Amino acid sequence: MPPAIMAEGLVKKYGDVVALDGMDLSVPEGTVFGLLGPNGAGKTTAVRILTTLLKPDSGRATVAGFDVVADARRLRSHIGASGQYAAVDDHLTGAENLEMVGRLYHLGVKRSRQRARELLERFDLTEAGDRPVQGYSGGMRRRLDLAGALVAAPPVLFLDEPTTGLDPRARMSLWDVISELVADGTTVLLTTQYLEEADRLARAIAVVDHGRVIALGTADELKDQVGGDRIELTMTSAADLHTVRSALAPLAVGDMRADAATFQLTIPVSDGTASLTAALGHLAAEHVVVRDAGLRRPTLDEVFLTLTEHRTGEPVMTKEPTR
Amino acid sequence: MNALQMAVADGMTITRRNVLKIKRAPDLLGGAIILPIVFVLLFAYVFGSMIDLPGMSYQEYMIPGIFVQTIVTSAQITGYTLTLDLQKGIFDRFRTLPMAPSAVLTGQTSSDVVMNAASVVAMTLVGLAVGWRIHSEPHRAVLGFLLLLLFAYAFSWVTATVALALRKPEVFNNIATIVSMPLVFLSNAYVDSTRLPGPLRAVAEWNPVSTVIQAARELFGNTNAAMPVPGAWPLQHAVPAALLWSALLLAVFVPLAIRLYKRAVSQ
Structure with a gap:
């Protein structure tokens, strides 16, 4: 079976700043893949390319069999994305937000409404569903944003730092949801700077630094790399x-x-x-x-520090845009 | 669903989203309904009691001017909302969806027409209460309202373009105020342009805002033989000229705004 996500030699530069410096990825269907790296390592840039928001300067990538540049339009029906900044409308209610997304996936009015209710229930937002999002807590917003990514039940899901800024309880409940999704066969690419999160959710982890994959393996394999x-x-x-x-x-x-x-x-x-x-x-x-x-x-923290340590002699030249 | 059907359906979905937003945002609603009403009352009673025009009441003269001033002002909401949305992640969400990219802009500008329609209704009612009257046949009056909304729609695309070029809400607000004030007040909205000094008079009479106001006055029957129309071509042929202006603005600013939108979000 071809991988659900495949990237070869992705390069993206912003002027003199190299955000991605030849990144390769391969994610088998139905698994969680963790992209782990410090701020500015190129994680978000990689996700933006894979979700068709950005064109790479060179290299190619396919998601669910579609080329992210040539087939961008068709690909969008097969992916869901949930970002660092919850992309929800404050003045709309939770239900209205999800219904709008459903309509924009062209599910039709009736199906969109039905899907919105299902997802609100699944994410424990039924009660809050008819209130404007303005009054939601950070955790509720993130759940709603993730629900938005699931409206069309896409086979491939991109989660860019889904739990950044959440309290421990909200984080754990989001982890449960992600685990359930994968049990249902969804392929998930997850970026995170929390090693515990990658350890707990991801089957394979790529450690990213300066726009490149510097280590790849399961959490155990990575830990073995830095000793017993x-x-x-x-x-x-x-x-x-x-x-x-x-x-x-x-x-x-x-x-x-x-x-x-x-x-x-x-x-x-x-x-x-x-x-x-x-x-x-x-x-x-x-x-x-x-x-x-x-x-x-060893913890993944130690893996991470060990792996990124012998590169500190190099000048820091990567910086992700702050949008 | 073909590309055009999709563009229309998605545009309607975004319009619906924006109308819901306007309904729930008291600041936008206040700007669209309350402010125009305050303007009508202020101008009608403050200037209306001081200024005498030959052959007609000042209320009759200035209400079409207030209509157009309000439209120019509330068209800025299009731009302002776009700059706010640019700051958030919502456009990223839209762009990962299989929707028509143009829908974001057509939806935004269409919802502003809905809002403009609401403020025109509010101003009409208050205008009638302070003594403004429509003297033309009903079909011409309807044409007058449609012309106002068409110009409003076209002008929304202008503010959308400016907003997508500037991108920052504060910067946009400052520039929009600096540009729209002279646009409205260097016109025939509140004063008789023939009494302005030479260069100002030329600017006022070729100002598209003056053209639309003159067209509205003609279609609502708010003209008087004692107040002759200045000789400038756009005022002599106000209705076709206003249509031409709207078409020109749309032809230039629709493609420009879409291009700037694509550039603004693909970084």
């Missing part, structure tokens, strides 16, 4: 932190990280539980009080 387990110890004083750091140096297989503010020491190790037992034995012998001790896998 870590021991995390929290001491009660800076002096202890220092002592323990030298005492446990033989256990470490890479650079230890000591945080003087939180008295936390992170030690990369090769054999997880055995190293932890050894470390705790050392500390007991030295009579060091430990507030917290644990063994964990």
